[in-house]
Amino acid sequence: MQKKRILLTGASTGIGAATATIFAENGAEIVSLDIKEAPEHSNKHIYCDLSNPSAIDEAIEKLEGTFDALLNIAGVPGTVPAETIMRVNTIGLRQLTERVFEKLNNNAAIVNVASIAGFNWARRLKDHLELLAIDDYNEAVAWCANRDMDGNTAYHFSKEAVVVYSMQLAGRGIKRGIRANSVSPGPVATPLLPAFKEQAGHGQLDWVISEIGGAAEPDDIGRAIFYLASEQSNCVNGVDITIDRGFSAGLAMGW
Secondary structure, eight states: TTTTTEEEEEEEHHHHHHHHHHHHHTOOOEEEESSOOOOTSSSEEEEEOOOOOOHHHHHTOOSOOOOOEEEOOOOOOOOHHHHHHHHIIIHHHHHHHHHGGGGEEEEEEEEOOGGGGGTTTGGHHHHHHHHHTTHHHHHHHHHHTTTTOOOHHHHHHHHHHHHHHHHHHHTTTGGTTTTEEEEEEESOTTTTTHHHHHOOTHHHHHHHHHTTTTTTHHHHHHHHHHHSSSSSGTTSSOOEEETTTTTHHHHHTTT
């Protein structure tokens, strides 16, 4: 990662801050995007509100040079309004990525943070493709509003869409050597964990954490992101990596 330039959203707290630290310790230059103050290891910090298309465009205008990796880590839980969830987790992520795509160097990497909540993306693939085909930010918001989703439903749908979008990007970038992958964490010990517990229902996430032996640490997710953005994963493209201490496997196999 020596002298690599990294563009990182959601960099100020949680997984984003841990990831910024890992990249900085490996010699990367960090350009961070967030609605909060700059993280410790940011070389340049730009305010960016993914729920506001104008704010995204303003942030893009402040970017200088090109990048070796785009890490889309910013996200909100299912306890906020459904429209906000879709704006931040999917529509804003997509708009930012589309605007930045030409600023990525050949052989760059894109890593998007999804969730184990996006596990069932294939069941609604037609809907996801329909949403992701809408180029206009506000039209995409209106499309989501017509589906009448509550917060929990919107969260699952938003993270499914991130998995699908990552696979789309994997094909688009292949001629330039640009790889795109996603990671799907289970419970992670970040400031958002109480909100996810509220979203999942009383005691349910506590039970999950107990069954798998504890929530992951932000560093655990950050190291996977680092791997996907490095030359060590040159042949890994269009993949979603689940990071949940085996919880998804346990559900599938009944243990």
